[in-house]
Amino acid sequence: MDGSPVGWGLLSSAPSMRASLPVAAGCRTSRREERPALSVVLPCFNEEANVEQAVREAAEAARRVAAAFEIVVVDDGSRDGTVERVRALQSRMPEVVLVRHGRNRGYGAALRSGFRAARYPWVFYTDGDAQFDARQLASVAGLIGGGRVVAGYRCPRNDGSARTLLGRGWTWVANRSLGLSVRDVNCAFKVFPKALLDAVPMRSRGAAIDAELLAEAARRGLRIEEVPVAHRPRRAGRSTGARPGVVLRALWELLWLSWRIRRDA
Numbered sequence: 001m002d003g004s005p006v007g008w009g010l011l012s013s014a015p016s017m018r019a020s021l022p023v024a025a026g027c028r029t030s031r032r033e034e035r036p037a038l039s040v041v042l043p044c045f046n047e048e049a050n051v052e053q054a055v056r057e058a059a060e061a062a063r064r065v066a067a068a069f070e071i072v073v074v075d076d077g078s079r080d081g082t083v084e085r086v087r088a089l090q091s092r093m094p095e096v097v098l099v100r101h102g103r104n105r106g107y108g109a110a111l112r113s114g115f116r117a118a119r120y121p122w123v124f125y126t127d128g129d130a131q132f133d134a135r136q137l138a139s140v141a142g143l144i145g146g147g148r149v150v151a152g153y154r155c156p157r158n159d160g161s162a163r164t165l166l167g168r169g170w171t172w173v174a175n176r177s178l179g180l181s182v183r184d185v186n187c188a189f190k191v192f193p194k195a196l197l198d199a200v201p202m203r204s205r206g207a208a209i210d211a212e213l214l215a216e217a218a219r220r221g222l223r224i225e226e227v228p229v230a231h232r233p234r235r236a237g238r239s240t241g242a243r244p245g246v247v248l249r250a251l252w253e254l255l256w257l258s259w260r261i262r263r264d265a
C-alpha cells in the first residue's frame with residue numbers, strides 16, 4: 001500500500017476519463033501487500049434506527065482490513081435521536097468520531113465534512129442507513145492502494161423498480177456529461193485516497209458529489225476499480241434520495257460540474 005499523500009501523480013491531469021472494466025472475482029484480494037489505515041465516513045440524516053448497525057458493521061469491516069481505523073459519523077442536522085445513539089456508541093467505541101451539522105445541508109455536504117475530519121490515508125464511505133453491509137469491504141481490501149479508487153455497483157439494487165430506474169437514468173446522464181463509464185455512479189460504497197479528497201476542489205453539496213469525485217479521480221489518472229456489492233432494502237427510517245428537490249439540485253450541480261470540467265479542459 002502506498003500511503004504517500006501525493007503519490008501516483010494525483011495532482012496531474014490525465015487525458016482519458018474512461019473507467020476500468022469490473023474486476024474478475026478472483027482478482028479482488030490478490031494485490032494486498034499491507035493493511036491500510038482507514039477512515040470510514042458514514043453520513044446520517046435521521047438514522048436513529050440504523051446508525052448503530054451501520055457503525056458496528058463498519059467497525060467489524062475495518063478491524064478485519066485496516067491497520068488502524070476510525071469511524072467518522074456525520075450527523076447532517078438530524079431531528080431524531082441519531083446524535084444520542086452515536087454518543088452512546090462512543091462511550092464503548094473510542095474509534096467513533098462524531099461530526100455535526102447544525103442544520104441539514106445535504107448528502108454531498110455531509111460527505112465533505114466527513115472527508116475533512118478524516119485522519120487516515122484511505123477513506124471508505126458508505127451510508128449510515130445500513131443499506132450496504134460494510135463488511136463486504138473485506139472482499140475488496142486487496143484493491144485498496146496505489147493509484148486506485150474502489151467503486152461499488154449495486155448488484156442488485158434493492159430500492160424498488162422506480163428508484164432503480166431513476167438511478168440508471170442518473171448514471172447515464174452523469175456518464176454522458178462527464179465522459180465517464182461507471183456502472184452505478186451514486187453507489188455509496190467507495191474507497192478514495194485521502195490525498196485526492198484533499199486535492200480536489202469539491203463543490204457539490206447534494207447528490208452530485210459521487211459524480212464529481214469520480215470525474216476528478218479519472219481526470220487525475222486514477223484507476224476506477226468497480227466491484228459488485230450487495231444492497232439491502234431500507235429497514236427503518238425514510239429515504240430522501242428521490243425527493244424532487246434532491247434530484248433537481250443534483251441535476252443542477254451536474255450541469256455546472258460538466259461546464260466547469262469542459263472549461264478546465
Ligand SMILES: Nc1nc2c(ncn2[C@@H]2O[C@H](COP(=O)(O)OP(=O)(O)O)[C@@H](O)[C@H]2O)c(=O)[nH]1
Pocket residue numbers: 043044045046047076104105106107110127128129130131159238239240241242246
Ligand atoms: N438524501 C439525503 N441523505 C442524507 C442527507 N444527509 C445525510 N444523508 C445520509 O445519506 C444516506 C443516503 O440517503 P438515503 O435517503 O437513504 O438515499 P437513498 O439510499 O438513495 O434512498 C443516508 O445514510 C442518509 O442518512 C441529506 O441531506 N439528504
Ligand SMILES: [Mg+2]
Pocket residue numbers: 127129131234239
Ligand atoms: Mg439509503
